[in-house]
Amino acid sequence: MRLARLARSGLRRMAGPARAALLAACALAAGAACAADGRLAVIVSANGAPAGGLSLDELGQIYRRKQQFIGNARVQPINLPAQHPLRRFFSQQVLHKTPEDLEDYWRDQYFNGVSPPFVLASEEAMIRFVASTPGAVGYVSLCLADKRVAVVATLEGGPACSK
Amino acid sequence: MPALALWSALMLACACSAAELPAEAAPPDPAALHYEFGRGLRLGESGFTLGGYVTGEYRRSDEGPEQLKSSHASVFVWWEGWERVKLFAEIDLLNAVGQAQDESYNEYGKPPDRRRVSLERLYGDYIFSDAISLRLGKFLTPVGRWNQVHAAPLVWTTSAPMVTETLFPRSVTGASLGGNLPLWGRAVGYSVYASDGKEWRRDQQEDPFAKVLGGRLVLPLGYDLQLGLSAANYQLWSRHGEPQQLRGVDLYWSRGGLEFSAEWMRTRGTAVAGAEIVPDPEDHGGVAPGDSYGRGARRATRGGYAQGVAPLGGKLFAVARIDWLHDPRTITFVRQHLVGLAWRPNAGTTLKLEYVRPSQVSAQTTQGVVASVSVLF
Numbered sequence: 001m002r003l004a005r006l007a008r009s010g011l012r013r014m015a016g017p018a019r020a021a022l023l024a025a026c027a028l029a030a031g032a033a034c035a036a037d038g039r040l041a042v043i044v045s046a047n048g049a050p051a052g053g054l055s056l057d058e059l060g061q062i063y064r065r066k067q068q069f070i071g072n073a074r075v076q077p078i079n080l081p082a083q084h085p086l087r088r089f090f091s092q093q094v095l096h097k098t099p100e101d102l103e104d105y106w107r108d109q110y111f112n113g114v115s116p117p118f119v120l121a122s123e124e125a126m127i128r129f130v131a132s133t134p135g136a137v138g139y140v141s142l143c144l145a146d147k148r149v150a151v152v153a154t155l156e157g158g159p160a161c162s163k
Numbered sequence: 164m165p166a167l168a169l170w171s172a173l174m175l176a177c178a179c180s181a182a183e184l185p186a187e188a189a190p191p192d193p194a195a196l197h198y199e200f201g202r203g204l205r206l207g208e209s210g211f212t213l214g215g216y217v218t219g220e221y222r223r224s225d226e227g228p229e230q231l232k233s234s235h236a237s238v239f240v241w242w243e244g245w246e247r248v249k250l251f252a253e254i255d256l257l258n259a260v261g262q263a264q265d266e267s268y269n270e271y272g273k274p275p276d277r278r279r280v281s282l283e284r285l286y287g288d289y290i291f292s293d294a295i296s297l298r299l300g301k302f303l304t305p306v307g308r309w310n311q312v313h314a315a316p317l318v319w320t321t322s323a324p325m326v327t328e329t330l331f332p333r334s335v336t337g338a339s340l341g342g343n344l345p346l347w348g349r350a351v352g353y354s355v356y357a358s359d360g361k362e363w364r365r366d367q368q369e370d371p372f373a374k375v376l377g378g379r380l381v382l383p384l385g386y387d388l389q390l391g392l393s394a395a396n397y398q399l400w401s402r403h404g405e406p407q408q409l410r411g412v413d414l415y416w417s418r419g420g421l422e423f424s425a426e427w428m429r430t431r432g433t434a435v436a437g438a439e440i441v442p443d444p445e446d447h448g449g450v451a452p453g454d455s456y457g458r459g460a461r462r463a464t465r466g467g468y469a470q471g472v473a474p475l476g477g478k479l480f481a482v483a484r485i486d487w488l489h490d491p492r493t494i495t496f497v498r499q500h501l502v503g504l505a506w507r508p509n510a511g512t513t514l515k516l517e518y519v520r521p522s523q524v525s526a527q528t529t530q531g532v533v534a535s536v537s538v539l540f
Binding site: 108 | 202203205212214239241249251290292312316317343345348349350352387417418419420422510539
């Protein structure tokens with residue numbers, strides 16, 4: 001019941017295009033649960049978790065490349081593809097913009113020698129890369145996060161886990 | 164002939180936009196080169212990234228000849244091989260191809276805008292932390308927002324607001340401290356910079372700082388809005404050591420393709436021997452009652468712009484801007500209106516078409532149609 005409420009509120013918070021993409025992806029995903037009742041886990045390498053986790057504000061700065069360090073370690077944010085429902089949910093919740101809205105931002109940053117986060121094609125690829133790369137930060141469905149990675153933050157109301 | 168060349172450039176840009184292009188990059192294969200349109204060429208794990216942009220420009224003044232030229236062919240490279248060190252360089256080939264402009268010196272004493280190579284930026288950063296990094300070299304002057312992102316593919320119009328081109332030099336050679344301070348859950352950006360005036364490869368079109376001490380603060384006021392404050396005390400080479408103070412404020416808001424930006428700036432100086440201005444007796448409109456331009460006179464230059472952008476669909480945008488400048492060096496007040504269209508079919512390509520109408524034509528203004536094609540590669 002609580003999850004359903006969070007799902008509804010999460011969907012309401014999403015911008016129209018993001019909500020549409022999420023629902024469309026659900027509709028196309030054969031055999032997947034299609035309510036927006038999933039939880040997103042922000043992950044880092046299992047032996048590199050910062051004490052106290054990461055706040056949404058910190059994540060926002062990391063994914064805009066405004067924060068380059070966690071402690072003394074260089075941080076490397078990783079994204080899923082722009083049309084991935086999890087990416088759209090994460091972008092909306094953490095950066096308060098859709099990936100398309102951030103296009104101008106990254107154009108400006110590129111002119112000043114700053115590249116956007118790298119992109120990996122799948123959640124499994126994300127887990128493997130983050131697990132083996134010190135300083136890497138990524139996100140996957142909470143149900144997929146295993147002992148290879150440490151969960152440093154969670155977001156509720158995202159796309160359902162398709163495990 | 165100019166129209167044919169412009170048409171060819173447009174077709175080239177369209178062909179680029181139609182191609183299937185990767186949207187974003189995967190992590191680098193250590194041994195591989197990785198190129199992404201509009202994001203540069205990453206040389207494996209060497210730490211080097213190469214990028215740049217080219218711009219072709221067409222101007223048809225209501226009172227002058229048509230002009231078609233390649234205004235910029237810029238290459239930039241940066242290196243991040245070490246965790247806390249970054250090196251960045253940009254070289255720009257200006258006016259490489261095209262028709263010659265007016266060969267006379269303009270009213271600001273600038274020489275004709277000829278073909279040349281300009282060292283735009285060359286600096287090294289040492290990053291102590293997210294809050295403090297040291298920059299040494301030649302970098303874009305941290306005044307206002309436009310100057311930091313002035314490259315053709317990044318801005319919505321081919322013509323720049325007058326205030327961004329006349330009040331201060333585009334770049335500074337010196338040192339700066341800057342970073343992002345986490346305050347109220349947001350990153351407040353700041354920069355403090357200084358120069359003793361030893362400009363690296365001074366551009367003939369620039370009037371560089373003889374000395375400067377300045378600072379800039381960028382305050383995020385929500386997720387869509389930011390406020391910038393700029394201040395500098397400086398002297399320019401051309402003004403005989405006249406001390407000047409610049410104060411500026413800028414605003415930037417964007418949401419869902421809508422954008423509003425504005426800047427306002429004022430410089431105040433005290434005329435010294437050799438920097439007096441003799442008003443043109445025929446320029447009745449420019450001299451305000453009580454204005455004084457002789458030695459010891461306090462005089463202010465001020466200007467600003469306000470610009471709005473709205474999406475029209477299909478990655479086409481409408482742009483409107485008003486900008487104004489009051490400059491005692493030319494003893495004029497100029498207001499300029501611009502309306503235009505910009506098409507951004509992909510991450511790297513921008514096509515622009517605009518009509519500009521100033522209250523009077525001067526070195527800083529053109530009345531007529533301006534179009535350009537820019538490709539960020």
